[in-house]
Amino acid sequence: MVGWLCRGFLEKTNLIVITLASVFVLYTRSTGVAYCVVGAVGCSLSVKLGKKIIRQPRPSYIPGRQREVSYGMPSTHSASIAYFATYILLSCIHLPIHPSFRPGFISRVLPPSLALPWAVMIVMSRVWLGHHTWRQVFAGVFYGVGWAALCFKIWTMGLNDLGKEAEQALNSNTLWQ
Structure with a gap:
């Protein structure tokens, strides 16, 4: 039973990751998070x-x-999830914590730990x-x-400076007046 559930979960990772990313963009209303997701789409398409x-x-x-009819090299799932994991790690190390989260150790450590x-x-x-x-997934990870x-x-x-300005404009509703 557990094996079947795990397999079902792993077969649907693309849908799960897309849903989580979308929810995260909507929750934070962060241009940085939106940019990260756009980067993931660019990674996948390339x-x-x-x-x-x-x-x-x-x-x-x-x-x-x-039987899947598409080619295997490199793995799109591996590239996309490696992109997200790397970008999350870099963001937690180098970027300021977004105001929608409490500043502190948890906001820096929990996201990459998951x-x-x-x-x-x-x-x-x-x-x-x-x-x-294995060669196809490693190529995807490196990519x-x-x-x-x-x-x-x-x-x-x-680009983060432009994103910050856009976010402030959106949050103050100056674009709509």
């Missing part, structure tokens, strides 16, 4: 483009699993569930980490 260029097949068919092990579990599950090879580092660098080199 990986899908890379798959069409590389054209490496997925692992052989496993009985009881529906995101990093969850990311590892999702990455490993892609192989366990027969969707990818996601690199994409997160690039997006974070762009954010901290000035």
